[in-house]
Amino acid sequence: MHPFTDEQLIDQIGAGNPAAFAQLYQRHKHALYAFCLRLLKDRDDALDAVQETFVKIHNRLSTLNDPASFRAWMFAIVRNEVYANLRRKKNLEGLEGEAKEVWEEGTPLDSVIGEERTELVQRLLGKLKPEYREVLMLREYEQLSYAEIAAVTGDTESSVKSRLFKARKALTKKFMPYVAERKEP
Amino acid sequence: MTCEQYQMQIGQLLDNELRGEESSTVFAHLGACFACRDFFHASLQVRAELMNAETVTAPDELDDRMRAAGLIPTEQPFSRKTSIWDLRVAFPLPAAASIALLLIIGSLFVAPVLFHDPQPQQEFPPDVLQLVPVELRTPRP
Numbered sequence: 001m002h003p004f005t006d007e008q009l010i011d012q013i014g015a016g017n018p019a020a021f022a023q024l025y026q027r028h029k030h031a032l033y034a035f036c037l038r039l040l041k042d043r044d045d046a047l048d049a050v051q052e053t054f055v056k057i058h059n060r061l062s063t064l065n066d067p068a069s070f071r072a073w074m075f076a077i078v079r080n081e082v083y084a085n086l087r088r089k090k091n092l093e094g095l096e097g098e099a100k101e102v103w104e105e106g107t108p109l110d111s112v113i114g115e116e117r118t119e120l121v122q123r124l125l126g127k128l129k130p131e132y133r134e135v136l137m138l139r140e141y142e143q144l145s146y147a148e149i150a151a152v153t154g155d156t157e158s159s160v161k162s163r164l165f166k167a168r169k170a171l172t173k174k175f176m177p178y179v180a181e182r183k184e185p
Numbered sequence: 186m187t188c189e190q191y192q193m194q195i196g197q198l199l200d201n202e203l204r205g206e207e208s209s210t211v212f213a214h215l216g217a218c219f220a221c222r223d224f225f226h227a228s229l230q231v232r233a234e235l236m237n238a239e240t241v242t243a244p245d246e247l248d249d250r251m252r253a254a255g256l257i258p259t260e261q262p263f264s265r266k267t268s269i270w271d272l273r274v275a276f277p278l279p280a281a282a283s284i285a286l287l288l289i290i291g292s293l294f295v296a297p298v299l300f301h302d303p304q305p306q307q308e309f310p311p312d313v314l315q316l317v318p319v320e321l322r323t324p325r326p
Contacts, residue, residue, distance in 0.1 A: 022257040034241035043244070050243065051250050058256055121234035139200060140235050146202055164200075165193040172227045175234075 007067040014062065025054055028071075031142060032078050038137055039082045039130050049081040056081075072151040075138060079152055086130060102132050102170040117178075124174050132167035135160055186214075192224050199228060 004012070004023065012020030032053060036046035056077050064073055104127050125133060131153075138144045138152060149160045191214045197203045198211055215222050251257045 018258065025251060025257055029243045029247060030241065033243035033247065037241055047244070047247055047250065050247060051254070054251060054256060055254065117230075118234045118237040121231055122238050125235065136235075140232065146200070161193065161197065165196050168196050168228060168231065169192065169224075171231050172224060175231050176223065176227045 006070045010061060010064070010067045010070060021058060024057075028074060029054075032074070034141065035075070035078060035134075035137060036082055038126065039133060040085055041126065045085050049078060049085055052081050053078040069148075069151065071142070072144065072148040075142065075144070075152040076154075079134065082130070082134075102129060102166055103127055104129050117175075120178060121171065121175060124171050128167055128170065132163055132170070135163045136167045136171075139164060186210075188218060188221050191215075191218070191221050195221065195225050195228055199232060 004020070006024065006027075009020045009024045013024070029050065032050045033046055036049040037043065040046050040049065053074070057074060060077075064070065125136065128136070135149055135153065138149045139146075144152065146157045146160050146164075149155075149164075150157045153160065155163075191211060194203060194207060194211045195215075198208055203211065215225055248257070252259055
């Protein structure tokens with residue numbers, strides 16, 4: 001589907017081909033927008049963050065030492081934009097370091113009973129604190145390896161493993177009783 | 186190892202980040218522990234539901250912003266030019282009507298050529314000509 005790899009496009013951009021940047025943008029815009037929207041929960045904020053991310057990618061691409069790590073580098077930039085936005089909104093409680101609680105406020109399962117399972121899981125995902133939500137999204141939707149997620153978040157791999165585990169465990173525990181209820185006739 | 190540790194490894198197993206021998210240990214534990222087996226099944230279901238989520242796509246406004254910022258060209262770089270064939274596929278009825286109209290108009294130009302009689306017209310017989318008023322016998326200029 002895509003005739004060129006990211007690395008080839010980056011080479012082309014370095015050679016001064018503006019169409020290569022357009023193709024790189026077309027390839028990654030949806031993933032970055034989805035990442036921002038799921039973390040910021042606001043369309044306009046997500047658009048701002050993605051636009052700013054591509055401006056920074058455009059301006060800083062020449063500083064990328066290893067083109068093979070482009071995706072992790074790109075997600076690190078967009079993550080910074082997201083967190084800058086969250087900080088501006090003074091919604092950063094628990095964002096620095098390891099949070100004590102996995103859930104944001106107000107996550108009772110009661111309010112979601114009756115929804116379809118997919119909606120339920122999406123709603124629960126949206127209720128995870130950003131530092132847990134982001135690792136889950138980078139793993140599940142972007143298929144980044146633990147090492148790549150660690151590069152994005154600036155953490156160690158073991159920290160990523162730990163956060164992924166806590167996020168999954170929290171989601172799974174909320175989900176399990178619902179599944180059990182649904183099984184009953 | 187505790188169940189908590191096994192459950193952490195279950196996540197790594199799902200992520201394909203576990204070595205072979207570690208996977209074997211986890212599977213052996215799953216065979217013996219109901220709680221971890223339930224956790225494993227629920228984790229699989231959660232993952233499946235995450236994958237089922239509606240795909241999020243960036244709105245066109247993002248393209249507009251990028252163009253305004255001069256980061257991508259004004260025209261869509263990868264849009265294919267619309268061909269006559271595309272129009273025929275996209276609009277079959279108008280296309281068919283247009284083609285029929287072209288054929289009718291074309292036939293008006295082609296018919297005189299195709300059905301032109303090279304033989305000069307024969308004159309009316311004298312008895313018939315007598316019936317025509319004199320002023321009409323002279324051909325019009």
